[in-house]
Amino acid sequence: MMIDKNKGLPEEILNLPESSFEMVQTDEIKDEKFKTKPIGFFKDALLRLQHSKISIISFWIILSIIILALIVPNITGFTYTEQDLAKRNLPPKIPGLENIGIADGSRVLTNRKKDSLSDTNRYPEGSIIEIVREYESKGVAMVDVKVDAYALAGIEDDVYHWFGTDYLGRDLMTRLFKGVRISLIIAFFSVITNVIIGVIYGSICGYYGGKVDMFLTHFAEVLDGMPYIVITILFMILLGSGMLSIILALCITGWIGTARLIRAQFYRFKGREYVLAARTLGVPDVKLIFRHILPNCIGPLITRAMIAIPGAIFSESFLAYIGLGIKPPEPSIGILLSDGQSVLLQYPYQTLFPAILISVLMIAFNLFSNGLRDALDPTRRGEE
Secondary structure, three states: OOOOOOOOOOHHHHOOOHHHOOOOOOOOOOOOOOOOOOOOHHHHHHHHHHOOHHHHHHHHHHHHHHHHHHHHHHHOOOOOOOOOHHHOOOOOEOOOOHHHOOOEOEEEEEEEEHHHHHOOOOOOOOOEEEEEEEEEEOOEEEEEEEEEHHHHOOOOOOOOOOOOEOOOOOEHHHHHHHHHHHHHHHHHHHHHHHHHHHHHHHHHHHHHOHHHHHHHHHHHHHHHOOOHHHHHHHHHHHHOOOHHHHHHHHHHHHOHHHHHHHHHHHHHHOOOHHHHHHHHOOOOHHHHHHHHHHHHHHHHHHHHHHHHHHHHHHHHHHHHHOOOOOOOOOOOHHHHHHHHHOOOOOOOHHHHHHHHHHHHHHHHHHHHHHHHHHHOOHHHOOOO
16 A cells, blocks of 8 residues: 555554554563562662671771770779879789789889898788899899789779779779770761861852852862961960860861862762752752752761761870870870870880770771771672
């Protein structure tokens, strides 16, 4: 049948009966069902994070230190301000370990006259454990003697200082975990404040762009170039030394990195089709920023915040170490390190325990942050 293009299709073709048509598909052909339940972004990230053993171990280490910081100062039997000069500079003594010669409260005294060991007023009965070395100096018999520091100070046998005591007789274990608590509080509050300021600042820069972005970005660069120590000293002069001054000092320029991250993410997502469609429908800017664009930045933002926490702990410890920390007798890791380094050769344990704890804490946070960064990477979505 010839069809005239100018006249269109013939009437008999347009009115064909249903019997002229044949269904080519069959009931046996069906779309294959999903074998597993659909997985969201954060659940998928959690599954990937669980495959990183180092990150999981780091998480449990961080959680354990936080729990210890909350519990230990309340169960040691000592307060962090309690002083007793009779107990000053005592070595560590831990129940159970003292029987095997580890953390038994002993100390080696050097260059002692051998005749003085018989003086019971100076060396009470049971305080001398053993003579380590005997020698003669200028015709005088000298010894190095290992003593029980607790018995030498006249302290009862049932008194234990697991990490020893400082120069004022304060329990170092209580002060250390109290200091960890204070350091973590300062770190968390400063990081949360920096995240809030950085998100708002970076969102405005990235969303509006142009002159607004240029002005705000240059202003942030000016702030970033200001001397950090000078700013901290000014806050200490105005507000006095304390947690508030340190938090404010950490927040002056700490939000700039977060703002740059959010700005870059906004430039990446604000031109996407769904954002343009929402703007066309009249969605206000605030809703576009916080509902349509910002959720895409959650992954990098969480990773940035986790990485910033150990940095804030280190900054607080550094300020305390150079004398710009919180007021005594409040402890922090930096203050304990500063006090311990002055007697490092005589009483190394006063530096050892704070140094180990801050090292473990910072390494754990960094390893956990690395695992979290990989888990929240959208390019790895769906990987096992």
